[in-house]
Amino acid sequence: MIKAVIFDCFGVLVMPGRTLLYQAFPEHKIEINDLERQSDYGMISRAEFNKAVAELVGILPEEVKAKYYDTNVRNEPALAWIRELKQANYKIGLLSNVGRGWLTDYIPVDEQVELFDAITLSSNVGLIKPDPGIYQITARELGIEPCECVMVDDVLVNIEGASVADMRGFVYTSVEQAKIDLKHLIEIDNA
Numbered sequence: 001m002i003k004a005v006i007f008d009c010f011g012v013l014v015m016p017g018r019t020l021l022y023q024a025f026p027e028h029k030i031e032i033n034d035l036e037r038q039s040d041y042g043m044i045s046r047a048e049f050n051k052a053v054a055e056l057v058g059i060l061p062e063e064v065k066a067k068y069y070d071t072n073v074r075n076e077p078a079l080a081w082i083r084e085l086k087q088a089n090y091k092i093g094l095l096s097n098v099g100r101g102w103l104t105d106y107i108p109v110d111e112q113v114e115l116f117d118a119i120t121l122s123s124n125v126g127l128i129k130p131d132p133g134i135y136q137i138t139a140r141e142l143g144i145e146p147c148e149c150v151m152v153d154d155v156l157v158n159i160e161g162a163s164v165a166d167m168r169g170f171v172y173t174s175v176e177q178a179k180i181d182l183k184h185l186i187e188i189d190n191a
Contacts, residue, residue: 002168002189003148004117005182007086008129009096011154012172013078014106014162017071021064024058025057039099042123046101074106077175082115095138095151097122097129118142124166129153130161138168150185 010016018036022029032053039049049104050061050069057064094116096103100123103112112119118141120134127134139146151162151169159169170181 001148002090002150002182002186003144004091004093004139004142004150006093006095006142006149006151006162007078007082008153008155008172009094009098009103009106010072010156012152013075013082013094015069015073015075017073020071021053021057021068024068028056036099037097037128039102040097040122040128041126042100044099046099050101070105072106073157075175077165078178079115081175081179086115091117091142091144093117093138093142093149094119095134096120097131099123100136110186122184129155129158130164132161132165135162135165137165139165152182 007013021032025032035044035052037050038044040048044052047061050064052176053064054061063175075155086092088159092115094112103121107115118138120138120141122134125134125137127137129135136146137149139149142149146166149167151159151167152172153162153169154172156171159171167186170178172178
């Protein structure tokens, strides 16, 4: 039985401006992605990340932040859906590959407390999706078994990682699609 829905942050609850960075500097996509992973693991700070990307692509660190990482937009329909799910008595988790200091820029602490029953950030636990261990940590923090969770993520390999951890999940493309996919999983459970 599905008792919890776990959401990814960037690409689901917050739509990332970094896509614009990849488009502006496609020749550096691999290096930028590597720096993002270092940040996600907590190996470098946000300031160190901005400086490294700036040096790589030839702009100022302030430009990296302002043009590509401060342009993220909250997905208000997805946040509203979380509130609906909470009212329907589902536990809500947040599981994100994110460096320290990024989440509160988009979801203030008081709203995090309101929306989520558990928050698992890669930089805090030293694992990143799709490592099955990070999904298991999230289920444990929610106080339920992984098989009682559904993972909502915009990256297929992260859904595959959830599956290895005994969670169900689906790739997010829109709130409307996600509602249909979750309803389908609930129907299968109740059949």
